[in-house]
Amino acid sequence: MTDLVLAIETSCDETAAAVVDGRRILSSIVASQAELHSVYGGVVPEVAARHHLTTVNAVVDEALREAGVSLNDIARIAVTRRPGLIGALLVGVATAKALAYATGKDLVMVDHLHGHIAAVWLEPLALDAPFVALTASGGHTRIDLVEDYAAPQLLGQTLDDAAGEAIDKGARLLGIPYPGGPGLEQLAREGDSSAFDFPVGLRGRGPGLDFSYAGVKTALLYVVRDLGEEGTAARRADLAASYQEAIVRPLADRLLRAAEIHGMPAISIGGGVAANGRLRQLVEEGASARGLRVAIPDRSLCTDNAAMIGAAAAFTPAIPWPHYVGEDAIATAPPGGIAA
Amino acid sequence: MITFALDTATPTPSLALVGDDGVIAELWLGRVPGGGRRVLEAAHHLLGACGVVPGDLSQIVVGVGPGGFTGIRIGIATALGLGQALGIPVHGASSLEALALGASVACREGELIAPVIDARRREVFAGAYAPDAEGGLRQVIAPAAWDPAAFSLALGKAGPAVLAGDGALLVPAGLAARMAPDGTVQRVSAAQLVARVAQVGPLPVLPSYLRLPDAEEKRLERLAAEAPA
Numbered sequence: 001m002t003d004l005v006l007a008i009e010t011s012c013d014e015t016a017a018a019v020v021d022g023r024r025i026l027s028s029i030v031a032s033q034a035e036l037h038s039v040y041g042g043v044v045p046e047v048a049a050r051h052h053l054t055t056v057n058a059v060v061d062e063a064l065r066e067a068g069v070s071l072n073d074i075a076r077i078a079v080t081r082r083p084g085l086i087g088a089l090l091v092g093v094a095t096a097k098a099l100a101y102a103t104g105k106d107l108v109m110v111d112h113l114h115g116h117i118a119a120v121w122l123e124p125l126a127l128d129a130p131f132v133a134l135t136a137s138g139g140h141t142r143i144d145l146v147e148d149y150a151a152p153q154l155l156g157q158t159l160d161d162a163a164g165e166a167i168d169k170g171a172r173l174l175g176i177p178y179p180g181g182p183g184l185e186q187l188a189r190e191g192d193s194s195a196f197d198f199p200v201g202l203r204g205r206g207p208g209l210d211f212s213y214a215g216v217k218t219a220l221l222y223v224v225r226d227l228g229e230e231g232t233a234a235r236r237a238d239l240a241a242s243y244q245e246a247i248v249r250p251l252a253d254r255l256l257r258a259a260e261i262h263g264m265p266a267i268s269i270g271g272g273v274a275a276n277g278r279l280r281q282l283v284e285e286g287a288s289a290r291g292l293r294v295a296i297p298d299r300s301l302c303t304d305n306a307a308m309i310g311a312a313a314a315f316t317p318a319i320p321w322p323h324y325v326g327e328d329a330i331a332t333a334p335p336g337g338i339a340a
Numbered sequence: 341m342i343t344f345a346l347d348t349a350t351p352t353p354s355l356a357l358v359g360d361d362g363v364i365a366e367l368w369l370g371r372v373p374g375g376g377r378r379v380l381e382a383a384h385h386l387l388g389a390c391g392v393v394p395g396d397l398s399q400i401v402v403g404v405g406p407g408g409f410t411g412i413r414i415g416i417a418t419a420l421g422l423g424q425a426l427g428i429p430v431h432g433a434s435s436l437e438a439l440a441l442g443a444s445v446a447c448r449e450g451e452l453i454a455p456v457i458d459a460r461r462r463e464v465f466a467g468a469y470a471p472d473a474e475g476g477l478r479q480v481i482a483p484a485a486w487d488p489a490a491f492s493l494a495l496g497k498a499g500p501a502v503l504a505g506d507g508a509l510l511v512p513a514g515l516a517a518r519m520a521p522d523g524t525v526q527r528v529s530a531a532q533l534v535a536r537v538a539q540v541g542p543l544p545v546l547p548s549y550l551r552l553p554d555a556e557e558k559r560l561e562r563l564a565a566e567a568p569a
């Protein structure tokens with residue numbers, strides 16, 4: 001017996017569709033708009049929404065084709081309902097509702113953050129609860145206690161900027177084009193991470209699991225200004241390495257601390273920032289030093305994708321046909337962060 | 341053969357089922373909260389009331405705008421999703437031309453019909469058409485995003501005209517233009533989309549935004565300013 005789920009994700013700047021069969025990914029197609037937005041230096045919501053509309057049906061077709069199944073074989077359709085850019089979300093939600101309605105299938109409306117956390121449920125990682133999950137991206141930075149995949153509990157989150165936002169802003173100050181993550185990481189590899197002492201978010205402010213990234217980008221701004229154009233150019237690699245360290249080290253530290261506080265045997269990472277090599281290294285080393293199991297997804301499952309939405313759909317109640325016809329996309333996250 | 345038609349380009353979405361003998365049913369939403377976001381819910385009720393199931397549909401016609409960007413996208417995404425799932429063709433039609441077609445009954449001999457959709461930011465999406473004896477429309481002023489005063493001026497040069505639509509009141513009254521009389525249908529009608537496709541054939545199912553995203557407009561302005569004179 002199969003339980004095929006067709007999943008659609010359009011919350012930001014990736015148009016994605018996937019077919020999952022339980023924990024198995026049969027296909028995962030991502031049409032990235034990153035290049036389209038790079039001329040604006042960031043994601044432009046109207047541009048994203050326009051592109052999703054002209055792309056989503058072909059991406060769905062491709063996901064079905066690569067999985068070797070037809071829409072008739074699909075048991076349920078899943079879609080990202082929240083949070084995200086409303087115009088972008090609406091394209092995916094309208095598409096998924098129409099596909100499900102026309103074929104008499106049930107619809108699962110998934111929380112995007114739930115998707116990031118559930119990505120490690122998929123094979124080959126196939127991590128079972130309980131564990132502690134770090135989710136870090138351009139829009140979110142949080143740690144959840146996952147005793148049950150259906151109901152992650154928020155342990156800590158950023159009090160201001162998201163980690164990915166800080167990375168993008170810092171990269172821009174160093175003249176790295178959007179999206180800045182990969183470029184910053186590459187530059188940082190040639191630099192000394194202890195060359196500059198950037199404030200690590202909420203350092204020395206007690207044992208909490210929250211984050212703060214507003215200070216670090218301001219600190220970089222001042223250093224770049226003091227060094228001047230030539231000075232900055234000469235120290236770019238050191239600046240990149242030190243800045244990256246100030247962002248990813250607190251992520252790894254608090255994740256490990258959360259596991260310790262709650263006596264969890266395993267940890268996971270997810271979200272676009274989890275594609276960062278230095279973060280992956282710190283988490284891996286920290287976990288092995290403490291004897292924790294660690295789930296570090298393939299980079300393609302860290303950045304936005306639809307397979308993770310298919311995974312979260314396994315833990316989200318389906319809305320039976322046709323009761324979802326009036327359901328809507330929602331831009332914001334609910335109180336507590338994740339809607340199950 | 342049953343055609344399902346929908347238009348969500350304006351704050352008053354419209355849906356219709358059209359059969360071989362004409363319109364089976366048409367449904368208009370008023371300015372309800374959510375507007376076009378409720379189009380599938382409205383479609384479900386319309387189909388149910390007519391005893392039609394999705395599998396009975398043989399084609400879909402969707403208004404591609406101009407109008408509200410989000411509304412246009414929801415309409416098109418819904419139409420394409422239904423078409424993809426049912427394996428039936430999806431055709432585009434101009435929301436502005438559908439408005440013109442419905443309101444052109446108000447035109448006297450020699451008068452143009454000027455459909456006007458509120459484009460916000462003190463602009464209107466508007467064009468002008470000459471009704472012909474067969475009930476068709478010949479384009480006189482191509483649809484575009486206009487400053488209302490500039491449109492009034494252009495319309496004045498084109499000839500006497502009847503203004504219709506939710507943006508008509510924004511256009512300063514010119515000497516030759518008059519408002520569509522009370523009782524004229526001044527909303528985009530999904531059934532008229534189907535009629536328009538029958539007249540001139542389908543448009544590609546691509547949104548007719550008639551306006552660039554703000555960020556793109558600013559980028560182009562910046563590039564133009566930087567370009568050597």
Ligand SMILES: [Zn+2]
Binds near residue numbers: 303
């Ligand atoms: Zn994400």
